[in-house]
Amino acid sequence: MKKKAVSIKTIAANLNISVTTVSFVLNGKAKEKHISKLLTQKVLDYAKEVNYRPNQIAQSLRTGKSNLLVFMVEDISNSFFSKLARIIEDIAYEEGYKVIFCSNENDDEKSNDLISLFKFRQADGFIIVPSPGIKSTIQELIDENIPVVLLDRYFPDLDCNSVVIDNNEATFKATSHLIQNGFKNIGFITTDSDQTQMQDRLLGYEKAIEESSLNRHVLKIPYNETSNGKSKSAIKSFIDEHKKLDAVFFATNYLTRSGLEVLKEDAPHLIHEFGIITFDDNELFKIYNPTITAVSQPLTEISTELMKLLLPLLKHEVVKEERVKNVLVQAELIIRESSGAKKLVKSQF
Amino acid sequence: MKKKAVSIKTIAANLNISVTTVSFVLNGKAKEKHISKLLTQKVLDYAKEVNYRPNQIAQSLRTGKSNLLVFMVEDISNSFFSKLARIIEDIAYEEGYKVIFCSNENDDEKSNDLISLFKFRQADGFIIVPSPGIKSTIQELIDENIPVVLLDRYFPDLDCNSVVIDNNEATFKATSHLIQNGFKNIGFITTDSDQTQMQDRLLGYEKAIEESSLNRHVLKIPYNETSNGKSKSAIKSFIDEHKKLDAVFFATNYLTRSGLEVLKEDAPHLIHEFGIITFDDNELFKIYNPTITAVSQPLTEISTELMKLLLPLLKHEVVKEERVKNVLVQAELIIRESSGAKKLVKSQF
DNA sequence: TGTATAAGCTAAATCGATTTAGTATGTTTG
DNA sequence: CAAACATACTAAATCGATTTAGCTTATACA
Numbered sequence: 030m031k032k033k034a035v036s037i038k039t040i041a042a043n044l045n046i047s048v049t050t051v052s053f054v055l056n057g058k059a060k061e062k063h064i065s066k067l068l069t070q071k072v073l074d075y076a077k078e079v080n081y082r083p084n085q086i087a088q089s090l091r092t093g094k095s096n097l098l099v100f101m102v103e104d105i106s107n108s109f110f111s112k113l114a115r116i117i118e119d120i121a122y123e124e125g126y127k128v129i130f131c132s133n134e135n136d137d138e139k140s141n142d143l144i145s146l147f148k149f150r151q152a153d154g155f156i157i158v159p160s161p162g163i164k165s166t167i168q169e170l171i172d173e174n175i176p177v178v179l180l181d182r183y184f185p186d187l188d189c190n191s192v193v194i195d196n197n198e199a200t201f202k203a204t205s206h207l208i209q210n211g212f213k214n215i216g217f218i219t220t221d222s223d224q225t226q227m228q229d230r231l232l233g234y235e236k237a238i239e240e241s242s243l244n245r246h247v248l249k250i251p252y253n254e255t256s257n258g259k260s261k262s263a264i265k266s267f268i269d270e271h272k273k274l275d276a277v278f279f280a281t282n283y284l285t286r287s288g289l290e291v292l293k294e295d296a297p298h299l300i301h302e303f304g305i306i307t308f309d310d311n312e313l314f315k316i317y318n319p320t321i322t323a324v325s326q327p328l329t330e331i332s333t334e335l336m337k338l339l340l341p342l343l344k345h346e347v348v349k350e351e352r353v354k355n356v357l358v359q360a361e362l363i364i365r366e367s368s369g370a371k372k373l374v375k376s377q378f
Numbered sequence: 379m380k381k382k383a384v385s386i387k388t389i390a391a392n393l394n395i396s397v398t399t400v401s402f403v404l405n406g407k408a409k410e411k412h413i414s415k416l417l418t419q420k421v422l423d424y425a426k427e428v429n430y431r432p433n434q435i436a437q438s439l440r441t442g443k444s445n446l447l448v449f450m451v452e453d454i455s456n457s458f459f460s461k462l463a464r465i466i467e468d469i470a471y472e473e474g475y476k477v478i479f480c481s482n483e484n485d486d487e488k489s490n491d492l493i494s495l496f497k498f499r500q501a502d503g504f505i506i507v508p509s510p511g512i513k514s515t516i517q518e519l520i521d522e523n524i525p526v527v528l529l530d531r532y533f534p535d536l537d538c539n540s541v542v543i544d545n546n547e548a549t550f551k552a553t554s555h556l557i558q559n560g561f562k563n564i565g566f567i568t569t570d571s572d573q574t575q576m577q578d579r580l581l582g583y584e585k586a587i588e589e590s591s592l593n594r595h596v597l598k599i600p601y602n603e604t605s606n607g608k609s610k611s612a613i614k615s616f617i618d619e620h621k622k623l624d625a626v627f628f629a630t631n632y633l634t635r636s637g638l639e640v641l642k643e644d645a646p647h648l649i650h651e652f653g654i655i656t657f658d659d660n661e662l663f664k665i666y667n668p669t670i671t672a673v674s675q676p677l678t679e680i681s682t683e684l685m686k687l688l689l690p691l692l693k694h695e696v697v698k699e700e701r702v703k704n705v706l707v708q709a710e711l712i713i714r715e716s717s718g719a720k721k722l723v724k725s726q727f
Numbered sequence: 728t729g730t731a732t733a734a735g736c737t738a739a740a741t742c743g744a745t746t747t748a749g750t751a752t753g754t755t756t757g
Numbered sequence: 758c759a760a761a762c763a764t765a766c767t768a769a770a771t772c773g774a775t776t777t778a779g780c781t782t783a784t785a786c787a
Contacts, residue, residue, distance in 0.1 A: 036743055036744080047766070047767045048743090049768080049769095050765090050767070053745095063766075064766075065764085065765060082494065083744070084498060084742085086435055086742085086743080087439055087772090088745080089435045089744090090744075091744050091745050091771075091772050093772080105460055105467065105479075106457070106460045108460070111457070111463075114454055114455065115453065115454050115481060127480075127499075128480075130454075130463070130467075130479050131467060146476070149433060286661050290665050311662065313660065315639070316638050317666065383773095385772090385773055397737090397773090398737055398739095399736060401775060413735065414734085432773080432774070433773050436775090437775080440741075441775070
């Protein structure tokens with residue numbers, strides 16, 4: 030039933046020439062290898078006629094290159110990551126690479142499993158949102174000269190290419206913006222993760238709070254209790270216990286979701302009074318009521334920076350001296366009603 | 379620099395035995411092939427010691443199996459698809475398969491490119507959201523005995539496994555629900571695609587409208603004009619021109635987004651009067667104001683049904699007679715304020 | 728004692744490409 | 758005219774696994 034695909038061998042046999050010749054022609058080395066124009070054309074025509082496609086598996090085995098990139102994120106169904114995936118997929122495709130996506134759930138064992146797996150699948154390069162404890166695995170990849178770029182978070186004492194948002198600056202600006210709009214007791218709702226992205230977000234918030242001599246109100250939800258239900262009850266207690274709160278800053282998109290649910294369900298009157306800022310924009314925030322101010326991560330810029338680091342590594346075009354680059358991308362604060370602009374907007378109606 | 383990975387050959391050399399023996403042992407065929415217990419253990423111990431991992435590329439070349447599945451959707455950054463991707467990734471992983479995701483943009487050329495590409499990469503199976511004109515490509519896959527399952531839409535006259543939502547029933551129920559709640563002029567905003575999923579959604583709407591002898595109000599936005607901006611102006615004109623409209627049904631999640639933007643921007647007073655139903659739920663709909671009634675596609679059920687069809691095909695466990703199955707999954711109507719429940723809910727405050 | 732059968736192991740072909748190191752001509756050139 | 762070089766092409770090794778066919782030696786059975 031399954032008819033065998035055309036191989037270089039069948040072409041050679043049918044044209045009564047050697048596989049070497051066929052290979053040279055199909056790899057564009059005809060000139061260099063002194064294959065006559067006549068024969069070259071004959072091979073090309075025939076290959077076209079039978080719709081020859083090289084078997085990439087065989088190619089990979091021989092060359093050690095697979096043209097596969099791995100894009101490993103925390104959770105591919107998180108829209109921040111799936112939107113990045115889409116852009117990266119397109120860029121990679123144009124450069125002749127295919128992308129395998131996978132989710133590590135920020136779990137070290139799963140990360141290590143996946144990395145080792147794709148290493149043995151000859152993945153040519155990795156874009157990784159690292160889980161907390163895989164520094165040594167990343168170091169191994171680097172030692173083995175396998176191209177890696179870290180995304181979203183990094184290891185401060187590891188020399189590895191990375192593209193991350195300037196989290197510190199982003200939360201500093203956003204918090205300062207709340208302060209300027211008159212909010213005095215700003216809660217910061219985050220996870221207890223000690224990974225860089227969360228630490229930096231906290232630092233930016235704290236810096237702004239200190240500069241204005243305000244009080245710090247921080248809720249750290251244990252990372253393994255960030256399911257919607259558990260987050261909601263934690264946030265609820267936090268709001269209940271901090272009567273003075275007049276604003277909240279959610280440090281991740283999933284915390285925002287839980288937080289908005291809490292406000293909607295338990296304090297619908299507060300939602301228009303509270304200052305609200307969230308990390309990561311969402312298509313619906315600009316039409317929510319109130320519209321929600323968000324720290325927006327520039328998806329296209331992040332993706333292109335990632336590929337700008339990765340592609341030269343893949344092509345071995347990298348000068349040793351500038352091997353490691355850490356790109357810091359600035360986030361954008363999209364100001365909407367929820368951070369104080371609401372009074373203004375309301376009066377427009 | 380790049381140290382070579384352990385191969386079966388180095389193991390054989392280091393233990394002074396043949397690669398054949400090593401291969402037999404590592405494939406669990408020691409008994410069957412009469413390899414002594416002593417030697418078997420020696421090989422296993424040594425393989426463990428040097429952390430041997432088979433080169434999957436070589437394995438693929440030899441066996442013709444790659445353990446790769448392709449999950450081709452319209453757009454992986456659409457949350458319906460990325461959420462499915464996440465579940466499928468997990469199921470596949472447990473069965474020893476890796477998944478390559480890709481977006482075809484509902485474009486035939488891109489679909490064909492990608493399919494042909496992964497065919498030559500020896501993908502073991504395909505889950506495909508087909509673009510309109512790739513029936514013959516799918517037929518080819520089937521003819522070549524390559525496992526395929528279609529998702530979300532199908533070709534009525536093609537004998538191919540598929541898992542789709544009962545679109546017709548879903549929109550029928552949802553529309554009937556609006557009618558029961560007293561809405562009399564229900565607009566249906568869809569694309570001009572003639573693919574099954576969109577046709578069936580329209581049919582369900584029309585059936586409900588006819589049963590109640592109401593007037594049909596349909597807006598078909600050309601598929602290539604579904605960018606947010608163009609959709610918005612089309613929807614705006616539609617609402618402006620149909621003064622009698624008291625409800626709208628959005629047939630896809632991206633049309634809902636545009637539609638809600640239009641309502642928010644141009645008719646904020648209408649948003650609480652209008653009946654609104656949308657295809658595909660969104661995490662924020664339950665806390666939107668008003669909360670939005672949605673036709674929710676059961677992601678886990680769809681994913682498991684897909685894999686229930688695909689896995690036996692991959693393992694060649696399929697009896698000829700029951701080769702083709704078309705699974706119809708029922709959607710769930712999640713009733714919220716926007717479809718008329720609002721009066722009730724409002725009175726609770 | 729002779730022969731079948733089992734036990735224990737291996738050589739070599741194979742998958743489909745790439746690439747090195749040729750061979751056999753033809754053409755220049757000093 | 759012989760050495761040097763260019764042209765046109767190919768045999769065979771290689772990547773790392775799997776698998777068929779077979780080769781010894783040991784044991785069983787009649």
